[in-house]
Amino acid sequence: MLKSEINFTIDLDQSRIPEKIFWDATENPNEGINETKAIFISIWDHYHKGLLGINLWTKDMPVDEMGHFAVDIVGNLSQMLKDSTQDPKMISILEDACKQMTNHLKEQEKQDQGKN
16 A cells, blocks of 8 residues: 655744744655645544645745635635535635735735835
Protein backbone atom coordinates (compact mmCIF):
# COMPACT_ATOMS: atom_id res chain seq x y z
CA MET A 1 0.00 0.00 0.00
CA LEU A 2 1.29 3.47 -0.90
CA LYS A 3 1.40 6.14 1.80
CA SER A 4 1.70 9.89 1.75
CA GLU A 5 2.38 12.16 4.72
CA ILE A 6 1.75 15.82 5.43
CA ASN A 7 3.49 17.36 8.44
CA PHE A 8 3.12 20.73 10.15
CA THR A 9 5.49 22.36 12.60
CA ILE A 10 4.30 25.42 14.51
CA ASP A 11 6.70 27.78 16.34
CA LEU A 12 4.79 29.42 19.21
CA ASP A 13 5.54 32.45 21.36
CA GLN A 14 5.26 32.39 25.17
CA SER A 15 1.47 32.93 24.89
CA ARG A 16 1.19 29.97 22.47
CA ILE A 17 0.43 32.25 19.50
CA PRO A 18 1.91 31.01 16.21
CA GLU A 19 5.00 32.91 15.10
CA LYS A 20 6.01 30.61 12.25
CA ILE A 21 4.28 27.74 10.48
CA PHE A 22 6.17 25.17 8.42
CA TRP A 23 4.78 22.30 6.35
CA ASP A 24 6.24 19.41 4.42
CA ALA A 25 4.74 16.53 2.48
CA THR A 26 6.04 13.38 0.85
CA GLU A 27 4.54 14.60 -2.43
CA ASN A 28 5.61 18.23 -2.01
CA PRO A 29 6.41 19.71 -5.43
CA ASN A 30 8.53 22.39 -3.75
CA GLU A 31 10.82 19.80 -2.13
CA GLY A 32 11.67 20.51 1.47
CA ILE A 33 10.06 22.31 4.31
CA ASN A 34 8.05 25.37 3.36
CA GLU A 35 7.07 28.29 5.54
CA THR A 36 3.54 29.68 5.41
CA LYS A 37 1.56 32.34 7.25
CA ALA A 38 -1.72 30.42 7.63
CA ILE A 39 -3.25 26.95 7.50
CA PHE A 40 -6.85 25.80 7.29
CA ILE A 41 -7.33 22.08 7.88
CA SER A 42 -10.74 20.42 7.86
CA ILE A 43 -11.31 16.78 8.70
CA TRP A 44 -14.66 15.01 8.47
CA ASP A 45 -15.38 12.95 11.58
CA HIS A 46 -17.70 10.34 10.09
CA TYR A 47 -18.39 8.79 13.49
CA HIS A 48 -19.82 12.01 15.00
CA LYS A 49 -20.90 13.43 11.60
CA GLY A 50 -19.08 16.69 12.17
CA LEU A 51 -16.08 18.79 11.32
CA LEU A 52 -12.75 18.72 13.08
CA GLY A 53 -10.77 21.77 12.12
CA ILE A 54 -7.49 23.53 12.73
CA ASN A 55 -7.21 27.16 11.70
CA LEU A 56 -3.93 28.89 12.49
CA TRP A 57 -2.21 32.02 11.30
CA THR A 58 0.94 33.80 12.37
CA LYS A 59 1.08 37.15 14.13
CA ASP A 60 2.49 38.75 10.99
CA MET A 61 -0.14 37.41 8.56
CA PRO A 62 -1.30 40.54 6.71
CA VAL A 63 -5.04 41.23 7.00
CA ASP A 64 -5.42 41.70 3.23
CA GLU A 65 -3.74 38.34 2.60
CA MET A 66 -6.08 36.71 5.14
CA GLY A 67 -9.00 38.02 3.08
CA HIS A 68 -7.54 36.53 -0.10
CA PHE A 69 -6.88 33.28 1.77
CA ALA A 70 -10.58 33.14 2.78
CA VAL A 71 -11.67 33.73 -0.84
CA ASP A 72 -9.40 30.91 -2.00
CA ILE A 73 -10.81 28.59 0.67
CA VAL A 74 -14.38 29.27 -0.46
CA GLY A 75 -13.36 28.80 -4.10
CA ASN A 76 -11.64 25.54 -3.23
CA LEU A 77 -14.74 24.37 -1.36
CA SER A 78 -16.86 25.15 -4.42
CA GLN A 79 -14.50 23.12 -6.61
CA MET A 80 -14.59 20.23 -4.12
CA LEU A 81 -18.39 20.18 -4.33
CA LYS A 82 -18.25 20.29 -8.14
CA ASP A 83 -15.93 17.29 -8.13
CA SER A 84 -17.75 15.29 -5.46
CA THR A 85 -21.47 16.13 -5.43
CA GLN A 86 -22.27 18.14 -8.55
CA ASP A 87 -24.91 19.91 -6.39
CA PRO A 88 -25.68 23.00 -8.51
CA LYS A 89 -27.43 24.94 -5.71
CA MET A 90 -24.58 24.63 -3.20
CA ILE A 91 -22.01 25.35 -5.90
CA SER A 92 -23.92 28.46 -6.99
CA ILE A 93 -24.21 29.73 -3.40
CA LEU A 94 -20.46 29.33 -2.85
CA GLU A 95 -19.55 30.88 -6.20
CA ASP A 96 -21.78 33.87 -5.43
CA ALA A 97 -20.21 34.23 -1.98
CA CYS A 98 -16.75 34.07 -3.56
CA LYS A 99 -17.66 36.83 -6.05
CA GLN A 100 -19.07 39.01 -3.28
CA MET A 101 -15.98 38.48 -1.13
CA THR A 102 -13.69 39.28 -4.07
CA ASN A 103 -15.63 42.48 -4.84
CA HIS A 104 -15.40 43.48 -1.19
CA LEU A 105 -11.62 42.96 -1.20
CA LYS A 106 -11.29 45.04 -4.39
CA GLU A 107 -13.29 47.86 -2.77
CA GLN A 108 -11.09 47.68 0.32
CA GLU A 109 -7.94 47.86 -1.81
CA LYS A 110 -9.27 50.97 -3.58
CA GLN A 111 -10.05 52.60 -0.24
CA ASP A 112 -6.60 51.73 1.10
CA GLN A 113 -4.93 53.14 -2.01
CA GLY A 114 -6.90 56.37 -1.56
CA LYS A 115 -5.49 56.73 1.95
CA ASN A 116 -1.88 56.61 0.70
